[in-house]
Amino acid sequence: QQQVKQSPQSLIVQKGGISIINCAYENTAFDYFPWYQQFPGKGPALLIAIRPDVSEKKEGRFTISFNKSAKQFSLHIMDSQPGDSATYFCAASLEETSGSRLTFGEGTQLTVNP
Amino acid sequence: NAGVMQNPRHLVRRRGQEARLRCSPMKGHSHVYWYRQLPEEGLKFMVYLQKENIIDESGMPKERFSAEFPKEGPSILRIQQVVRGDSAAYFCASSPWAPGTSGARQYFGPGTRLTVL
Numbered sequence: 625q626q627q628v629k630q631s632p633q634s635l636i637v638q639k640g641g642i643s644i645i646n647c648a649y650e651n652t653a654f655d656y657f658p659w660y661q662q663f664p665g666k667g668p669a670l671l672i673a674i675r676p677d678v679s680e681k682k683e684g685r686f687t688i689s690f691n692k693s694a695k696q697f698s699l700h701i702m703d704s705q706p707g708d709s710a711t712y713f714c715a716a717s718l719e720e721t722s723g724s725r726l727t728f729g730e731g732t733q734l735t736v737n738p
Numbered sequence: 739n740a741g742v743m744q745n746p747r748h749l750v751r752r753r754g755q756e757a758r759l760r761c762s763p764m765k766g767h768s769h770v771y772w773y774r775q776l777p778e779e780g781l782k783f784m785v786y787l788q789k790e791n792i793i794d795e796s797g798m799p800k801e802r803f804s805a806e807f808p809k810e811g812p813s814i815l816r817i818q819q820v821v822r823g824d825s826a827a828y829f830c831a832s833s834p835w836a837p838g839t840s841g842a843r844q845y846f847g848p849g850t851r852l853t854v855l
Contacts, residue, residue, distance in 0.1 A: 630780075658843075667742075667829050667846035668781065713780055725771065725783040725794065726831075726844060 628716050630729025637736050643701040645732045647714035650695065654716040658726070659688065659699050662711045671712070672699070704736045740765065742832050742847035743812075750853045757817040757824070759850045763832030770813045771844060772805060775827040784828075787813060820854045827851050 629648045637643045649657075655676055660668035674681045674688040674697065681688045687700040701708055711731045718724040743762040751757050763770050768789055773781040783797040787807035798805065802820075807813040817824055828851075831844035 660846075665848075667744075667848045669846065670843065673843070725786060725797070726773075726781070727783070728773075728780040730780045 628714060628727050628729045630714050630732060632732060633730065634733045635735070637704045637734065639704065639706060639736055639738050641704050641736075643699075643704045643708070643734055643736070645699045645712055645714070645734070646696065647698065647729050648694075648696045649716050649727075651716070651727075652695065653718055654727075656717045656724075657688070657690065657697050658715050658717075659686075660713045660715060660728075662713065662731075668713060701734075704734075706736045706738050709734055709736050742830055742845050744828075744830050744847035744850050746850060747848060748851050748853070750855060751820050752855050753821055754819050757820050757852055757854075759815040759817075759828050759830075759852070761813040761815070761830030761832075761847060763813070763830075764834070764845055767832035767834045767845070769833040770807050771831040771833070772813075772815050773829045773831065773846075775829060775849070777826070781829060784815070817852075820852070822854045825852055825854045 627650055631646050658673035659671045661671045662668045672683050672686045674690050676692050679690050685702045690697045711733050713731050714729040715726040717726050742764055745760050770787045772784040774784055775781045785798050785805045786794040790809050802818045804816045827849045829849045830847045833844045
């Protein structure tokens with residue numbers, strides 16, 4: 625019940641296109657859903673996060689869509705750029721619980737071709 | 739404000755040796771987490787510590803692995819008698835959580851890449 629499933633495993637998009645990565649979770653108690661971006665040889669960096677009381681959150685070219693009833697959330701990268709090429713991880717946790725661990729998806733390797 | 743620091747960045751050990759990984763959290767952060775990332779996989783939680791206390795070690799292998807976060811100094815992840823399967827990237831994250839504030843935001847260090855020969 626602690627799993628977070630992520631798809632696709634890899635994604636190739638042309639410059640200027642829209643990248644879409646999907647995640648599904650099982651634990652309905654999760655109340656914080658961040659996305660992390662990781663470049664090779666680096667640690668994950670928080671990109672954007674959402675709580676289940678909103679259905680969408682946008683920050684620049686990055687948007688999270690959240691569907692509470694379906695227990696799914698997705699990351700949309702608009703106007704994708706070669707510099708966006710990285711591995712993206714969705715995650716979930718119990719925000720209001722002290723020290724709650726992050727449960728990560730398996731990751732999506734995004735390649736944006738020039 | 740410096741970010742989360744980890745050292746060494748790369749560590750090579752032979753089978754049977756000990757590996758010590760260090761993590762200095764961001765200033766003001768008293769919560770430390772360790773995650774392991776196997777090649778081509780996502781991050782898996784290992785242990786959560788506060789100063790001088792292990793709060794949740796449910797993700798730690800039962801043998802050979804231990805962690806501490808002393809009152810002074812960095813958090814240490816210790817792997818005894820390493821085996822080839824321990825080869826992975828080990829990430830530390832810290833959080834500023836305090837009662838009444840958002841607790842889930844975790845800031846990750848650059849990781850230590852452990853290679854066991």
